[in-house]
Amino acid sequence: MIQSMPFLLVVLPFAVLFGVVASNAGLDLAKIAGFSLLVLAGASQFTALQLIGDHASMVLIIVSALAVNLRLAMYSAALVPWLGATSPRQRALVAYLLIDQTYALSLREFEENPQLSLRQRLAYFCGTAALLCPLWVLATLVGATAGNAIPDSWALDFAVPITFLAMIAPMLRTPAHIAAALVSVLASLAFAFLPSGLGLLVAAPLAMATGAGVEILTERLRPQVEAPNV
């Protein structure tokens, strides 16, 4: 729980911002609470909110926001060796509390201390979530209440682009990630003439395929580059 505290610095402002933007978009407290409690995944909540504002179709909103959350499947798989032996009920709880931060903290802890018992691992995971998850929900409600008091001159329309950019930038670690992001940007601008949100559905798969393709290419190139000159 203590080790999760630095993450509060990221999670809390992000949550407040979601509340502010959501209430400015006309969502009431119940809906904002519903979003945070039921979805509990910031980037996809912002995605859905943005597309609701764009008057995209419901199917499109749901598909796009779920696509943002597909990475959670990777987390789920990564935790199987460590928590897969817990009871079905415990795994159901772990699944609900599985967010970027609880995943990152727990995986590091489990790998550094492989001698931990199953019980200790479960306790550690729940500890990371104990502070982060409830405070995420509470902070979105704080933002929701404060949201109406914020004047238009604050240019809140741009809070979502800035937040997303700030989330994407640290992910640009490899040539494959950079190539994927680049294709994502270019394709979304090229297909912007499509009805709202559809451009995203064309751009995202293209970008993902690009990332995977570049990854395969770099893997193939690596042995040649590192091979000693004979």
Add this chain to the structure above:
Amino acid sequence: MSDLQIWTVIIALGLGTYLIRWSFLGAIGHRPIPLWVERLLRYTAVGVLPAMIAPLVVWPAATAGAPDPARLTAAAVTLVVGVLSRNTLAAIVTGGATLFAMLAWIG
């Protein structure tokens, strides 16, 4: 959008997200992910999020779609700080500060 539609989105998104999280821990278990699926999953966030915001940055609704120097500069600063510092919060703060400064300066 009507209340009913928004609640439908929230509930569908909640259920779908939960199933994604539960997938391997609950249902698929120890079976490994095929390599090509794992590759695509790695690029979901960098594939979806930039596509989401690129049009918002270039053609912001607040200026009726006209490219806006203040917003473009703020976006560039956010990206550069984020890449260099690897710190989301630092990028948000400097990006936001740049936006305010530019809006105050240009008016």
